[in-house]
Amino acid sequence: MPQTAVILSHGPTVFNDLKVSQLPKILLPVGGRTLLEFQSALMASVGVKHVIVCVHSEDEGVGRIVERILGPYPFRSRCVVQKNPRGTGGTLKDLEQWIDDRFWLLSGDLFLFADLAEMLYHHRESGSCATAGVVPVEESGWEMERLEVGPDKGIRAIHRIHPAYDRRSRLRPVGIYLFERFVLDHVRPQGYFDVKEQLFEELHRGGFPTRAWEICGYSKNLWGLDKYFELQEDLLLNRGGLSGIEPWLAPVAVEGSAHVSSGATILDPVVLGKNSRIEEGAIVTGPTIIGGNCIIGKGAVVAECILFDGCSVGPSAHIRKCLLGDGAQVPEGGRMHDFIVLKDSHSGRQSAAPLPWSFYGSPSPGFQCAAKMRCALNHLNRKYLRRKRILDEVFSALVLLFSLPLMLVIAAAIKLDSPGKVLFRQKRCGFGGKEFTMLKFRSMVDEAEDLKRQLMDLNEVDGPMFKISRDPRTTRVGSFLRATNLDELPQFWNVLRGDMTLVGPRPLAWDEMRYNPQWRDTRLLVKPGLVGIWQVESHDKTSFADWVVLDTYYVHHCSMWLDVKIIFKACWVVLRTSFMGVFGMFARRGGHRAVSQEL
Structure with a gap:
């Protein structure tokens, strides 16, 4: 039974080329918790006794936040903050002294709700030294249509590949691995080294057995804002078989509580952070997550949104399907649909950008309308x-x-x-x-x-x-x-x-x-x-x-x-x-x- 799990995460959080938060993805709010809490619960369910969280960040305070979150869980925990990342393989080599003979590795952008006992059994019985959890790539026949285009951009033909003829693998790694400790002997002690691109190739070249195990359960990689919103909705609406996930989690120690005015309307599912305030006449409809120390002003409407800590929505403002970053503010009477609002922690300036799936125009006056990144503005x-x-x-x-x-x-x-x-x-x-x-x-x-x-x-x-x-x-x-x-x-x-x-x-x-x-x-x-x-x-x-x-x-x-x-x-x-x-x-x-x- 593996006793150790390693969780690797990068910071700050970047979605769709937008820096959404200074914190890494494992510390983002997910259904009223953090992604790290769900990953910790997953590891506790398979008997892990020692969790090592390695975060690539310039902020030493991230380590203290990680240790506080892991406190209630029944295992020893260690947080390592790296300022100079060496890739996934290189980082594992740096952590080698704390790793047992067999260990789990999780990507910091993975949300997984599944029974891993069969993956462990398959790994042990097959004699594998490295097993990757995989999920099928879902691509319909229409999505497999491709144009054959000449150098002059002229269309030569349109091909529709049949799945039986497609020789590409229909599986992709989901971000969870099970390793034997000796595989770290194949990682260079210095320099950059990647698990997916280099370690598996080295093991194959050396003739060591490796396996893939198809995960049965709910999984989602937080690669973009669309996946982040989908996960929030699935958790709050109990979709995708997630209704039984709550018993996994450690209890939350609540310090302070949210204040909801008697004249405000809350339509569940809504998660309210500590010390948040919903004022008279405000309407909040779910699925919505409101972080700590947020203020929803009088008569404001917040629908299907994600608000990080310290946000404020002005009186009579209307926002729908929006994400507000740490400390972001929507002015009085503001109107926004499918937008992300970010506040620079140094200059205090705000910018708003349409979410990738947005069909709507610009936000209401009061925002600096930004492209996805400064470079995109230059383009x-x-x-x-x-x-x-x-x-x-x-x-x-x-x-x-x-x-x-x-x-x-x-x-x-x-x-x-x-x-x-x-x-x-x-x-x-x-x-x-x-x-x-x-x-x-x-x-x-x-x-x-x-x-x-x-x-x-x-x-x-x-x-x-x-x-x-x-x-x-x-x-x-x-x-x-x-x-x-x-x-x-x-x-x-x-x-x-x-x-x-x-x-x-x-x-x-x-x-x-x-x-x-x-x-x-x-x-x-x-x-x-x-x-x-x-x-x-x-x-x-x-x-x-x-x-x-x-x-x-x-x-x-x-x-x-x-x-x-x-x-x-x-x-x-x-x-x-x-x-x-x-x-x-x-x-x-x-x-x-x-x-x-x-x-």
């Missing part, structure tokens, strides 16, 4: 895009024009130095995932990609990056080109064509982004760049986790001013690294500097 800001494109065209054209004689010399040197093509070409992902051919001067031997597979054990960095000191694949001319960054010159052609931009996340291939799908989806919201924050912050010393943070920061804050700052900083970095690289190259008498995969 809608034609002035920014136009200026950025003009800068790309003018700058890249001038560089190509004035560097043409130099590029001819470089091309001749590459040809004379080693056999192979002058240019290195590779498919990379551009804006929206559209592939393009990225160009660089070849700095390695012609069979570099084949040799890479033989050198994988020497990789010195984590994540999708590949880097070894004095890479034997680098040619003599290539060492000079990389030391001076001249191998990047042909990419100005990619910028001029519009495949890339001067500033943005570096272009990667699909396989290089598979370790972190959320990072992948975020960085594909903008064009890839010739230079980005990761480069100017010295990628030779940056971990994959830092790379993710830096790329995400740029996408969320991209602006003309930020682009100009990165360009100027990049110029200084190029000059400094070029001098140091050339000096070091001659000092080592032809030694190779550390290089990454053809990035």
Whole structure:
């Protein structure tokens, strides 16, 4: 019987590219409780005696909240707050000292109400070292229709795949796993390591038995606001077989109570947080969850909403199917339908955005109407895009024009130095995932990609990056080109064509982004760049986790001013690294500097 369970969660909470809360998802209100309480009850039901909650957060106070919530449950608990995440596998390796011979792993976005005894029995009887809980992917025949489109966007045919012909698996991992402790021996002690993308692949390659177990019960992953609303409704309306979940949960110690005016109307199911106040003439209809210290003003109407702690709805305001973040306020007489209202904890400014399924227009006056994220605003800001494109065209054209004689010399040197093509070409992902051919001067031997597979054990960095000191694949001319960054010159052609931009996340291939799908989806919201924050912050010393943070920061804050700052900083970095690289190259008498995969 597994005695230990590990719950991994990221913070803050992001739904549909909106930062909804500073807290991680496990601490969000779910049916009047927190998601962590439901996960703890699930683990207690299968005899777990020790729960380890690991949260990736900058806020140390999150740990105290977790410990307070776990207090009433019949097991030992430990909360670990990590500021530098190493992926799911890397985090498990960090927690190895507290993990028993067999343990559960839960994702911090999973709500699950199911009997796990059969999964445990299947794991034990099959001799599996890693079992993943899975659920079937529900896709109707109509959803399997696909267009066959040519390069000119012309429709060649419309195909409807029959489920019997579809060779893809109809199962997906739901976010619960059962492991034997020795699988952690296959996780690198340093750097980024992912359970789904790397650990299962390592176990399969080593011939270790792994299994999938189809979960029978209610499950929902809180990937977006639609799933969050669906879960709230299912819990409050007792849908999906959730009517028997309450006995699982530990009793709640209520400190203070909600005050409901005698003239207010409450139509269940409604959950009221402590110290909340419903004033005269207000109407609250369920399913609705109102957090602690909230105020519903006189004559206000709140229908099918979720209000986090400290919210207020002004007198005579009407809101329906809305989510109000921590401390958000709806002004007197405000009218909102299918909107999310967020309040910045630092500036105090509020913004409102339509929920993904909204068919309604703008909120009533009094709100700053925001897009899903600052980056999305920039995409809608034609002035920014136009200026950025003009800068790309003018700058890249001038560089190509004035560097043409130099590029001819470089091309001749590459040809004379080693056999192979002058240019290195590779498919990379551009804006929206559209592939393009990225160009660089070849700095390695012609069979570099084949040799890479033989050198994988020497990789010195984590994540999708590949880097070894004095890479034997680098040619003599290539060492000079990389030391001076001249191998990047042909990419100005990619910028001029519009495949890339001067500033943005570096272009990667699909396989290089598979370790972190959320990072992948975020960085594909903008064009890839010739230079980005990761480069100017010295990628030779940056971990994959830092790379993710830096790329995400740029996408969320991209602006003309930020682009100009990165360009100027990049110029200084190029000059400094070029001098140091050339000096070091001659000092080592032809030694190779550390290089990454053809990035």
